Amino acid sequence: MAERQASALREQFIAVLGHDLRNPLSAILSGMDIMALSPLDERQRLVAKVVKGSADRMSALIDDVLDFARGRLGDGMSLSRxxxxxxxxxxxxxxxxxxxxxxxxxxxxxxxxxxxxxxxxxxxxxxxxxxxxxxxxxxxxxxxxxxxxxxxxxxxxxxxxxxxxxxxxxxxxxxxxxxxxxxxxxxxxxxxxxxxxxxxxxxxxxxxxxxxxxxxxxxxxxxxxxxxxxxxxxx
Known part of the structure; x- marks a missing residue:
């Protein structure tokens, strides 16, 4: 029973963490979109591209974590058919x-x-x-x-x-x-x-x-x- 409770607590923590990471990540992505509209030199464009790519990858990882947590916590995979x-x-x-x-x-x-x-x-x-x-x-x-x-x-x-x-x-x-x-x-x-x-x-x-x-x-x-x-x- 203790092991099951600990496992459920870990998965709940993963779900909450994944959810709460979305707000700062959204701010980063929005900031990079705004920066992309500004005049930048070649080095600045390269840095912006790297940051945007890393943020997109973080977003995909968060999606994976949340989908995993939903499945493991019993909610199952949500569908909108x-x-x-x-x-x-x-x-x-x-x-x-x-x-x-x-x-x-x-x-x-x-x-x-x-x-x-x-x-x-x-x-x-x-x-x-x-x-x-x-x-x-x-x-x-x-x-x-x-x-x-x-x-x-x-x-x-x-x-x-x-x-x-x-x-x-x-x-x-x-x-x-x-x-x-x-x-x-x-x-x-x-x-x-x-x-x-x-x-x-x-x-x-x-x-x-x-x-x-x-x-x-x-x-x-x-x-x-x-x-x-x-x-x-x-x-």
Whole structure:
């Protein structure tokens, strides 16, 4: 009982800390946005770019900590589902990652002509986490391939990369939090990206699976499609 209470207290502390860090971080980001509008010399622009990049990374880490705390404290992954054209939303995520990793090859085949009932923000987060994981841990010379389509009443989204395969023992713990150092030591981050992606999949009633061999490492998200119920007078 004491161990469970101590664990709950630690996770509550993480949640409060992550929440309270947002205010000073927002001030830093706002200040950097204002500074970017002012005339700066080359050195000042470089410093502003570095600070802005670091603040954006801090913001992403705080998001990961808060999502982790919500899941562990029993609130679960919050969703705001709505029927949306998911294809353009996913392509925006891919284009942003292409801009950040301009030296890498990221190919995408997104075929989602119909509306999908989902939380578009959360699925964007899932895709971003999977692609970032592929870019960081995969071969720097091999492509990252993204496929998305609907088949047999399900949404299928996959991300593949080449490089060294994930050991079988590590695959069994891949979606557990804080396992990064066990799989790829000396990497940046908290090791929460895949855990959060799997929680997003589970919250949508789907699942996230991984397989890895010398040819490729493949992550596949599968979610059953639901038919949205629209109310109102017929036109």
């Amino acid at each position: 709505t029927p949306v054209r998911l294809g353009p939303i996913l392509m925006q995520v891919i284009d942003e990652l292409r801009s950040s990793y301009s030296e890498r090859q990221i190919s995408a085949d997104i075929n989602l002509p119909d509306a999908v009932d989902c939380d578009p923000g959360r699925l964007s987060q899932l895709l971003s986490n999977l692609v970032a994981n592929a870019l960081v841990h995969g071969s720097i010379t091999g492509p990252v391939t993204i496929l998305a389509h609907c088949n047999d009443g399900a949404l299928l989204l996959s991300v593949a990369n080449s490089g060294e395969p994930i050991p079988k023992a590590a695959l069994a713990r891949l979606f557990q939090p804080f396992t990064r150092d066990e799989i790829r030591p000396c990497q940046q981050g908290l090791g929460l990206g895949l855990y959060i992606a799997s929680e997003i999949a589970r919250a949508h009633g789907g699942q996230l699976a991984a397989k890895s061999n010398p040819n490729e490492t493949l992550f596949t998200f599968e979610m059953p499609l639901t038919t949205p119920e629209f109310t109102g007078r017929p036109s």
